[in-house]
Amino acid sequence: MSHNDNIRLLLNIKDTNITFNEENWIQERNIKGINVKVFTGKLTYKPKACPKCGCVNDHSIVKDGYMMSRITWLRQSNTPTYLELKKQRFWCHECDGRFIAQTKEVERNCHIAKQVKQSILFEAADTISNKDLARRHCISDNTSRRIINRFMDDYFRRNRTKLAKHMCFDEIKSTKQADKQMSFIFSNEDTHEVLGILPTRQLYKLKEYFRQFSLRERSTVETIVVDMNAPYMTLVKEMFPNAKVIIDRFHIIQLISRSLNKTRVQVMNTFNTNKNHGEDKKDYRKLKSFWKLILKDFNDVDYLKYRKQRLFKGKMVCDMDIVTHLLSLDQHLTENYWVYQALLEAAKENDIEMFQETITEKSKQNISRYMQTSLKTLLKNIEYISNTFHYKTRSNASLEGKNNRIKVIKRVSYGYRNFFNFRNRVMISLIFKPGETASLT
Numbered sequence: 001m002s003h004n005d006n007i008r009l010l011l012n013i014k015d016t017n018i019t020f021n022e023e024n025w026i027q028e029r030n031i032k033g034i035n036v037k038v039f040t041g042k043l044t045y046k047p048k049a050c051p052k053c054g055c056v057n058d059h060s061i062v063k064d065g066y067m068m069s070r071i072t073w074l075r076q077s078n079t080p081t082y083l084e085l086k087k088q089r090f091w092c093h094e095c096d097g098r099f100i101a102q103t104k105e106v107e108r109n110c111h112i113a114k115q116v117k118q119s120i121l122f123e124a125a126d127t128i129s130n131k132d133l134a135r136r137h138c139i140s141d142n143t144s145r146r147i148i149n150r151f152m153d154d155y156f157r158r159n160r161t162k163l164a165k166h167m168c169f170d171e172i173k174s175t176k177q178a179d180k181q182m183s184f185i186f187s188n189e190d191t192h193e194v195l196g197i198l199p200t201r202q203l204y205k206l207k208e209y210f211r212q213f214s215l216r217e218r219s220t221v222e223t224i225v226v227d228m229n230a231p232y233m234t235l236v237k238e239m240f241p242n243a244k245v246i247i248d249r250f251h252i253i254q255l256i257s258r259s260l261n262k263t264r265v266q267v268m269n270t271f272n273t274n275k276n277h278g279e280d281k282k283d284y285r286k287l288k289s290f291w292k293l294i295l296k297d298f299n300d301v302d303y304l305k306y307r308k309q310r311l312f313k314g315k316m317v318c319d320m321d322i323v324t325h326l327l328s329l330d331q332h333l334t335e336n337y338w339v340y341q342a343l344l345e346a347a348k349e350n351d352i353e354m355f356q357e358t359i360t361e362k363s364k365q366n367i368s369r370y371m372q373t374s375l376k377t378l379l380k381n382i383e384y385i386s387n388t389f390h391y392k393t394r395s396n397a398s399l400e401g402k403n404n405r406i407k408v409i410k411r412v413s414y415g416y417r418n419f420f421n422f423r424n425r426v427m428i429s430l431i432f433k434p435g436e437t438a439s440l441t
Contacts, residue, residue: 007039011073011083012115015103017045018085036080039073042066043101044088053095064091067100072112072138074119080138083113112139117147124148124425125432127405129413145421152424155431161196163217164188168225168399169232171201172406177419179205185399189225192398194430197423203231210239225396227251228381245384248396252347252378252385257295259374260340264294266368267333283329286311286322293323297348298341336371343378350389356382402430 001009007020020041027038044063049056066086073081088101106113116137123133134144166189174183179200187194198209210218221243226232228251236245264287271284289311293301296319303320312322327334339362346355356379363375378385388394406426416422 007041010076011039013105015043015105017101018043018103018105031080031082034080036082037076038070038082038084040084040086042086042088043103045101047090047101050090050092050095050097051099052097053092055092055094060093061090062093064089064098070111071106072116074113074115075136075138112143112147120144120147121151121428121432124428127408127412127429130425148428149421149424152427155427163213163221164190164195165220165222166190166225166394167195167221167223168396169235170227170396170399170403171229172197172403173410174199175416175419175422177417183419183423185403187399187402189223189394189398192402194399194402194427197426199419199423201229201231203235206231206235207239210235215241223387223391223394225394227396228255228377233381233384244387244391246387246391246394247381247384249347249388250395250397250400252388253344255374255377256340256343256371259368259370260336261291261295262370263333263336263368264291266370267330271329282311287326287329290322290326293319294326294337295340297344298323299345332366332368335365336367339365339367339371339375347389350392352382352386352389355385355389405429 003022004016004019007025008014008016008018018041020039025040027040029036029038047057047061050061055061067089069085069087071083071085073083075081085103089098090101091098102108105115116139120133120137120139123136130144130148131141134141137144168187168189170185171182172185173181174197175181177199179202182201184198184201184206185194186196198206200206218240219242221240223246224232224236224240224243225246225248226236227248233245236243268284268287271280271287273280301319301323303318306316306318308314309317309322312325327337339358342358342362343355346352346358359375359379359382363372363379367375409426409429410416410422413425416425
């Protein structure tokens, strides 16, 4: 391999018109107080035609000196690297116009190599802040953000959003520019691909957005998984005539578990006294410490493993003994506990009749106001809950997992002020997997 081939291989340069001198082709300099490596090369070739007048080069285009351009390159040995390129100038005698030699390694009128831009998009898929991303590539924070925004604008222009047969709706906490700092996000439930993020979750804005899709396309949607946000139910009914609403199973269980937990706290606070020679205080600590056992499925409570428990005077007890003791402290808590367990069992068996019957019967009993409110909410949405039990595999799990990733991106970036910068950064991290190469074309 020649001297030029070795250097081009080192810098990953594909353009053979770029050549390097035998001597002094690399130098160490101090630019703006930073020690950097500078490669010195030359770009020249014989142009086929004048780009201004289109005249074919029949000895009518001559060389007219050079123009020096310093291009930001990828780091070498973890050191900021630049390529000082002497670009050949040309003079066309036909139109008396002048132009400069161009290369595919860098865009016209730009001083940042395409490799640097691709590396920024490549690393933007990781959970890293924009400032760290810019510092790694020796550019400004605004420049890295501009590269990401320009790429995402081209991506949205080339890839029109298409509705899927099975979709998920949810909301995420985004920026202050968004309505009440909450944004709407929806995805393909089958492929887990995020289809879009909107700056608001207001009903009329969502209707306005989905009206851009034809009625024929909206009619192809079969199921939509949502939480118990009432506007989403209205949105699906009006905009997706053939879609069935499925309430995410997690939110159903979460609703009744929170109700039971609030009831436990209410009962627990009644024992926060020094009466009965401190016995009430001990029961208070037990209700506070073993809250997870109260929320656990009764069938999963362990009754074989015995351990010493400090709150039980060091006695050997199992989890079942603890639950039995806690339920014996208050009849009100016991009634709510068995309502919770009955609903858990019905949800586990996907038995909508048992689920509805439990709600109807137990709502008449002496249960807490928290549980009463939850049962009313469940009864109001019983139609959608029946769809949940029918479509057993449909859930918002993939979208909830992406919400967690979005929170990490916000945290490492210390928040975002501009919604569109936030959306583009989130979308590029969700579209491309970490380690996947992003193309600028």
